[in-house]
Amino acid sequence: MTSDNLQSYFRGQQVSLQWLPVLRAMASEMSAHTEVRDLRQLFFRVGERFAKDAEEIFQGAQTLTQLEDSLNDFWNQINWGWVDLTEVDGYIDIAHQTAPLAEAFGDDALNWSIGLLEGFYQSVFSVLGASDTMVVRGIDELSQGMDIRLRFGYVQQQFAALDGAGPCHDHYLLAPDLYAVDVDHRVLMPEFARNEFIR
Numbered sequence: 742m743t744s745d746n747l748q749s750y751f752r753g754q755q756v757s758l759q760w761l762p763v764l765r766a767m768a769s770e771m772s773a774h775t776e777v778r779d780l781r782q783l784f785f786r787v788g789e790r791f792a793k794d795a796e797e798i799f800q801g802a803q804t805l806t807q808l809e810d811s812l813n814d815f816w817n818q819i820n821w822g823w824v825d826l827t828e829v830d831g832y833i834d835i836a837h838q839t840a841p842l843a844e845a846f847g848d849d850a851l852n853w854s855i856g857l858l859e860g861f862y863q864s865v866f867s868v869l870g871a872s873d874t875m876v877v878r879g880i881d882e883l884s885q886g887m888d889i890r891l892r893f894g895y896v897q898q899q900f901a902a903l904d905g906a907g908p909c910h911d912h913y914l915l916a917p918d919l920y921a922v923d924v925d926h927r928v929l930m931p932e933f934a935r936n937e938f939i940r
Contacts, residue, residue, distance in 0.1 A: 755820070755841040755887075768846035768854070780853035788860025792868075800868050805833070812865070822887065832894030835862055835877065839887045848886065855879040858889055866893055 756764065771780055798815045802808035809826045816823055822839030835858075842854040856879070863877040875895055883890035 755839075755844045761845070764845045765847055768850045772850060772853075777853050781856035781859075784854055784856035785860035785863070788857040788862075789864040790860075791857065792861045792864035796864075796868055799865055802869065808865070808869070832892050835891040835893060837889040837891070840889045841887070842889065843886050851884060852881055855881070855884055855889060855891075858891060862891060862893065 775783075795815055799808060799811045802811050805826050805828060809824060812826075813823045821841060822837060825834075825836040825838070827834040827836070837858055840858065842857065843851050846854045859877050859879050866875065866877065867873075871893075875893065877891050877893045880890040880892060
């Protein structure tokens with residue numbers, strides 16, 4: 742059995758067969774009558790609400806490792822894969838593996854359904870003390886199938902260039918000088934938010 746066969750089989754287990762045709766039909770209708778930008782913003786808001794319902798799971802995290810562990814406990818409970826959080830040059834790389842979005846809504850809908858995870862992780866970091874100038878954005882060109890890539894960092898505009906082709910390459914204004922990071926990776930937020938996060 743090839744890796745493609747395994748991936749196809751695994752994807753087939755991600756969404757209930759009872760709901761898959763409904764979700765796919767809904768996605769088709771939404772795509773046909775609504776702009777990608779609007780759908781992505783809608784799913785962003787859905788993701789924010791999704792995270793608020795799970796807030797107690799991650800609100801006590803004090804380090805990036807603790808946050809990753811608490812989120813993965815949550816994702817494991819609902820069969821939504823897992824996430825790897827990595828600090829890279831002034832931003833946090835969010836690699837969400839085996840997400841069910843593409844299976845639920847279709848691969849062609851990933852350019853707007855990814856908004857759900859954008860909104861979810863935005864809410865997570867906001868709860869932990871992030872300023873409004875620090876935002877989560879999906880990296881469309883690196884997201885495919887079950888593997889979703891996002892970044893949490895400082896941006897100039899909120900939703901710039903979300904036209905279905907992916908964000909502009911100059912959309913991110915990385916600001917490593919805003920971060921205060923020690924050897925234990927205790928500081929997750931930029932300097933102006935650290936007092937809200939580290940207690």
